[in-house]
Amino acid sequence: xxxxxxxxxxxxxxxxxxxxxxxxxxxxxxxxxxxxxxxxxxxxxxxxxxxxxxxxxxxxxxxxxxxxxxxxxxxxxxxxxxxxxxxxxxxxxxxxxxxxxxxxx
Ligand SMILES: [Zn+2]
Numbered sequence: 001x002x003x004x005x006x007x008x009x010x011x012x013x014x015x016x017x018x019x020x021x022x023x024x025x026x027x028x029x030x031x032x033x034x035x036x037x038x039x040x041x042x043x044x045x046x047x048x049x050x051x052x053x054x055x056x057x058x059x060x061x062x063x064x065x066x067x068x069x070x071x072x073x074x075x076x077x078x079x080x081x082x083x084x085x086x087x088x089x090x091x092x093x094x095x096x097x098x099x100x101x102x103x104x105x
Pocket of ligand 1: 017018019020021022050051052053054055
């Protein structure tokens with residue numbers, strides 16, 4: 001299924017990655033390509049991926065970030081949107097390392 005990205009929406013103020021601590025101010029939903037361009041607010045139970053480190057978390061009932069349950073962590077492997085985001089994040093890391101090597105031979 002082709003995906004698109006919804007416009008970024010603000011997340012709950014004070015949200016930060018539970019792994020790296022990066023303050024997260026927004027989230028952009030990965031949606032069916034037909035819905036790309038339409039703001040998509042997170043709902044309780046939705047997964048989110050830290051833009052800084054790739055850590056996968058979920059929104060709780062109050063839209064705070066929480067760690068995944070064991071069942072959610074297992075189901076994440078079946079969500080190709082998460083797998084695509086994690087692959088993109090790894091590619092970004094590799095490219096950043098290449099750039100750093102070129103800047104500091
Ligand atoms: Zn992080």
